[in-house]
Amino acid sequence: MTIAAQQSMRMRLPAWLSAAAFVLFVAGPLVWALSTSLKTEVKAVAFPPVILPDPLTFQAYIDVFTHKTFAIELFNSVLYATGSVVVALLVGLPAGYAAARFHFRGKNFLMLTILATSMVPGVALLVPTYYLLDSLGLLNNEFVIIVISAARLAPQTVWFVQNFVATVPVEIDEAALVDGATRPQILVRLILPLIRPGIAAIAVLGMITTWNDYITVAVFAPDTLKRTLQVALVNQVFDAVGISWSYTMAFSIVASIPVVLIFLFAQKWFVAGLTAGTVKG
């Protein structure tokens, strides 16, 4: 063995051990959740804890899927996640395009306003928003939830779209203008197809954000028929006496499957979205 190879071996052993420790740290709770979800309700609370389910049963999953409010909760989760992304893109695309292409007085002020709104945390607006919605009779309204969630995604959407459009050569726009195209036509027919991967990344991140959100729905639409999978999950945990851990873990896994699938298929975009533009160039 060469000295270099020996050295790299010596370097790699601690790396392997640390990596193994991290995998254990990450996988431990996930494996425990999966294992519990495949146990019977009684076996789930055996002590000392047993890792392999015996007997192995899918009863908890059957219970989750056949619960009478499951379908409506799933529908609401999908509705809010897709609705908020669609609205955020509808308002964010023109603004992001204009931010990248136009130079006019007051643009900096507009962009600063959008930036400022992104710094207002959702939790600080719980009290006033609840008050306003209550006095307008707009609590428990699906459309309101979509609009609020879309506003959370909007600043980031504008910023992302601006960056994506900036990568497209401005000559493309100019050539189309010479040919008599209007700006909206250029955005929809030329720019949009070119920045489609970027749009997909925004959509993925936005959908995961809204899908995973608990607070907005729990506070502004607590009605049984308006709530999401996340809200239903937390409500089970609140019921400390009647809780069935195999059911709750099965529910947690079912509620996570869509985001985990999206993540696995789109993990490149996911990582790119996280790291995009975080350090001064």
Added chain:
Amino acid sequence: MSAGFANAAAAWLRSRIRMRARNGGDRPWLWFAPVLFLLLLVTLYPTAFVVWMSLHKTQFFQLTAFVGFANYFDLLTSTTFRDISWNSILYVFGSIAFVLPVGLFAAIAFDALGKVGAGLRVMALLPWTLSMSVVGSIWLWMLNPTFGPATYIMKSLTIPTGLMLGDPRFALALVILATVWWSFPYVMVMMSAALQSVPVELYEAVDIDGGGVVAKFRYVTLPQILPMLGSTALTLAILYLTLVTLIIVMTGGGPLGTTTTWSFDIFRETVTAQNVAPAAAASVIVLIVNVILGAVYVRLTGRVSA
């Protein structure tokens, strides 16, 4: 002659179009109108309104009288608020103190393992994709004082477990544990990106000077990744400061209020709605702290949006 004229005309037309392109026609702000309308309605108006509310006396959700800064005065002098502030600071700084080294260490370990490491890193990202409700539920079950495997392992090692999340001595530390588990992948991704941008020549220079692993980390890695470490810490500080769901699920602010942070308190006051003026004042305080952190972040990164 005519070719020259055509060229000149084309150039003039192009410059006109370029000017129109730069200015975005007569009403460029129209392109911003939809997003501004949305943000005005959902973010800016409620922001102004919460400031207005915080200057009033309230009964349930009714504004009864203008009282100026009385709510802030009451809040800042109350012992409850002092405790809650302390919890918030402990939670935010405690989580950051653990999540940064854990995430950085994970990035270094996985980066050293090439292709296998890259695969493992994808797996290690999983917790970050899960919702706080799911993460809270899983950890609540892990830490169950009677049946949980964490309790079992601790008991086997004769570590006192008490009531775990029900124990005022341990609750905040255990919420921090779950927070670190959930968010260290974010640090890992950021640090991986930062590590990969460190020029290899710098490490070679340390080799030539006879420096070891420690010297490489101290004099090359750390200074190179420090800006990214700072911006990551700020992003997470904002996240932790405004985080509610994990605390709702794991402890509900208890036991004995030891995990009640500013944001959790605001949530509880909103849903119980006894007297919302103090919660409105607390909202404004969280808002101000958040904007300060956000402004520092923008100065640090030059990024236009959080």
